[in-house]
Amino acid sequence: MLSRIGGIALRRREASIFVAGCLLVLYFQFTTSVFVSYDNIGTLTQYAGATAVLAAGEVMVLICGELDLSIGMVYALSPFLMYFAQQAGVPLVFAIILGLMGAALVGLINGLITTLLKLPSFVTTLGTLFLINGFTLVISGGFPVQPESSQAFANVMGGNAYFLIGWAIVIALILQYVLTQTRWGLHTIAVGGNLDGSTEAGIKVKSIKIRNFMLCSTLAGFAGMLDCFRIGSIDPLAGGNEIMFMAIASAVIGGTLLTGGVGTIIGALFGAIVLGILKDGFTLSGVSAYTFDMILGGAIIVTMTINVHLNRLRERGRV
Amino acid sequence: MANKDNDLVRLENVAKRFGPVQPLKNVNLRVGRGEVLGLLGNNGAGKSTLMKILCGYHPASEGKMFFDGEEVNLRSVTHARQLGIDCVYQDLALVSELNVYHNMFLQREPVRGGFLGILDNKRMKADAQRHLDDMGVNIPSVDVEIAKLSGGQRQAIAVARSVYSDARLLLLDEPTAAMGAKEGAMILDVINRLRAKGEVSVIIIAHNYAQIFDVCDRINLLRDGEIVFDKRAEDTSVQELTDIVVHEYRHAAETLNE
Numbered sequence: 001m002l003s004r005i006g007g008i009a010l011r012r013r014e015a016s017i018f019v020a021g022c023l024l025v026l027y028f029q030f031t032t033s034v035f036v037s038y039d040n041i042g043t044l045t046q047y048a049g050a051t052a053v054l055a056a057g058e059v060m061v062l063i064c065g066e067l068d069l070s071i072g073m074v075y076a077l078s079p080f081l082m083y084f085a086q087q088a089g090v091p092l093v094f095a096i097i098l099g100l101m102g103a104a105l106v107g108l109i110n111g112l113i114t115t116l117l118k119l120p121s122f123v124t125t126l127g128t129l130f131l132i133n134g135f136t137l138v139i140s141g142g143f144p145v146q147p148e149s150s151q152a153f154a155n156v157m158g159g160n161a162y163f164l165i166g167w168a169i170v171i172a173l174i175l176q177y178v179l180t181q182t183r184w185g186l187h188t189i190a191v192g193g194n195l196d197g198s199t200e201a202g203i204k205v206k207s208i209k210i211r212n213f214m215l216c217s218t219l220a221g222f223a224g225m226l227d228c229f230r231i232g233s234i235d236p237l238a239g240g241n242e243i244m245f246m247a248i249a250s251a252v253i254g255g256t257l258l259t260g261g262v263g264t265i266i267g268a269l270f271g272a273i274v275l276g277i278l279k280d281g282f283t284l285s286g287v288s289a290y291t292f293d294m295i296l297g298g299a300i301i302v303t304m305t306i307n308v309h310l311n312r313l314r315e316r317g318r319v
Numbered sequence: 320m321a322n323k324d325n326d327l328v329r330l331e332n333v334a335k336r337f338g339p340v341q342p343l344k345n346v347n348l349r350v351g352r353g354e355v356l357g358l359l360g361n362n363g364a365g366k367s368t369l370m371k372i373l374c375g376y377h378p379a380s381e382g383k384m385f386f387d388g389e390e391v392n393l394r395s396v397t398h399a400r401q402l403g404i405d406c407v408y409q410d411l412a413l414v415s416e417l418n419v420y421h422n423m424f425l426q427r428e429p430v431r432g433g434f435l436g437i438l439d440n441k442r443m444k445a446d447a448q449r450h451l452d453d454m455g456v457n458i459p460s461v462d463v464e465i466a467k468l469s470g471g472q473r474q475a476i477a478v479a480r481s482v483y484s485d486a487r488l489l490l491l492d493e494p495t496a497a498m499g500a501k502e503g504a505m506i507l508d509v510i511n512r513l514r515a516k517g518e519v520s521v522i523i524i525a526h527n528y529a530q531i532f533d534v535c536d537r538i539n540l541l542r543d544g545e546i547v548f549d550k551r552a553e554d555t556s557v558q559e560l561t562d563i564v565v566h567e568y569r570h571a572a573e574t575l576n577e
Contacts, residue, residue: 183428183436186421193416200412201426202397261416 013255014267016306021274028281035284042161046230048276049164050075050239053223054247055254055268056168056175057216062251063179064212065192065260066114066121070106071220072244073132076236078103078221079228080136083145092149096225103221104214106132111210121213133240140236147228158226167226171219172269179265188212192260249296250275253303326385327352327520328373328404328488333382334544335368342368344544346382350488351536353517355510357552359528359560360541361567366524369541370490373522374406375399387487403487407494412477415466419458420447422465423480454479455508471495471502475509482519489513489521495530503530510534529557542567 028035054071061068082099086092110128114121147154158164179185190198191205199205228234252258253274254267275296282292326349335343342365350356360366371377375393384391386402393399396406413422420443421428429439447461456475458468465473474494481489494510495503511534513519525531528538538555540548540563548563
């Protein structure tokens with residue numbers, strides 16, 4: 001029985017990070033005694049929600065063998081596009097859609113430059129990272145603004161902590177379904193796993209990559225909107241590289257490989273939640289933010305080491 | 320050129336030059352419908368170049384190619400594949416991260432729900448299993464990832480996939496290279512079944528001719544960019560081929576000593 005559970009834990013990539021999360025919850029509940037409470041779980045989701053949405057899109061890009069560094073900046077840009085559209089008289093819902101289309105456009109540019117001009121996506125998105133950051137600062141003049149909406153609407157769009165995590169979970173479930181049950185998902189894995197073989201088989205590899213860049217950027221824009229309604233402010237300096245690296249960290253400790261072909265959205269959701277648990281738990285226990293970064297760094301290295309070696313075992317068919 | 324109509328593919332006076340190098344001088348080759356041709360030759364005889372011309376990777380510098388009775392000018396690998404000419408590479412073709420049936424159906428997946436493209440896994444699984452059984456490919460389950468299979472099993476699956484995608488001419492480059500006896504036997508069994516059915520023509524490139532001799536209808540020998548030997552398998556023997564190869568080696572050794 002135990003060995004069977006162990007077997008499942010080793011086979012399912014999401015399982016190890018899930019177990020780690022449960023252990024952390026138990027530990028923090030034991031040491032702080034308020035960890036599992038309505039209010040604290042609300043706080044926890046604030047740490048995890050937007051990161052999980054960003055990570056979901058990033059996983060798709062990582063699986064097809066690319067990397068998107070610009071998501072933290074799209075996260076900041078998209079709410080501003082929404083804001084300016086609204087200022088120009090566009091109703092809120094359409095302003096949101098325009099904001100998301102702007103984000104998708106960034107993804108399209110990332111995808112086109114990477115596939116047609118054959119730049120490594122690291123370089124492409126490093127470029128768009130600075131470009132978009134500068135653009136957001138220019139159009140905003142560097143000052144934050146406030147989103148205009150009813151309180152009820154803001155609550156649904158992430159103002160309420162449970163709605164926030166709800167969005168993250170629904171998006172993760174939908175994308176996990178897309179990844180494992182549709183042609184798009186299958187081709188994404190194929191392109192990342194064997195680019196030449198996929199091309200040979202007739203898969204439109206460029207189209208797959210471009211679509212995933214667009215999906216990833218759109219989700220980054222959406223994550224930015226969720227957080228702007230949560231915080232009640234649209235800040236040109238919000239998100240940025242920190243949330244981008246947190247999203248990539250979530251993906252990686254959730255079981256997604258940077259080399260492509262392998263990844264799980266649910267794992268990235270768990271990864272984001274575990275990082276949230278750590279941050280929240282340390283805050284409650286009074287541990288400093290500096291320590292948190294050290295632990296995050298250690299966690300990435302340890303989980304990656306385990307991942308790489310488990311993979312070897314999996315490939316030999318031992319597990 | 321007897322019974323021309325029975326040829327699926329025919330090359331006439333094909334030459335290939337890369338600058339000053341001329342790997343193929345004058346190749347005349349034909350493969351009948353449902354025929355298995357063994358193409359033998361030393362390293363450097365031009366086997367790979369010939370294969371690449373056949374699968375549309377290189378254009379020929381001179382000569383004509385006929386496929387199914389029509390003269391063709393292969394523009395690309397994709398063009399060749401559209402005609403039904405499929406080159407099977409052991410490592411290139413399959414995605415290690417995907418399971419067997421997803422690989423079998425890659426880019427031709429049956430879907431439900433129209434534009435959503437939801438995979439019909441049940442159907443793929445059943446069809447893949449039936450097709451592999453049919454071809455005598457033995458694997459633990461169509462659910463396993465390709466990464467967990469042996470080289471022989473991968474090769475067999477790659478062949479099965481090509482046949483399933485309505486290939487009419489299969490090009491197998493050293494299909495049993497780097498394989499144990501048992502694994503090689505499975506591949507040869509797969510080829511034998513194809514031959515019994517007679518729906519697909521096959522060209523096998525090999526330099527271990529003893530191993531593939533039994534599955535071939537005809538043997539061609541390529542030397543210095545020309546076909547120098549063309550006999551039906553029943554009219555020759557492994558012994559005769561060995562004599563030719565030994566003679567070649569001796570001849571090469573003598574010219575070296577002079």
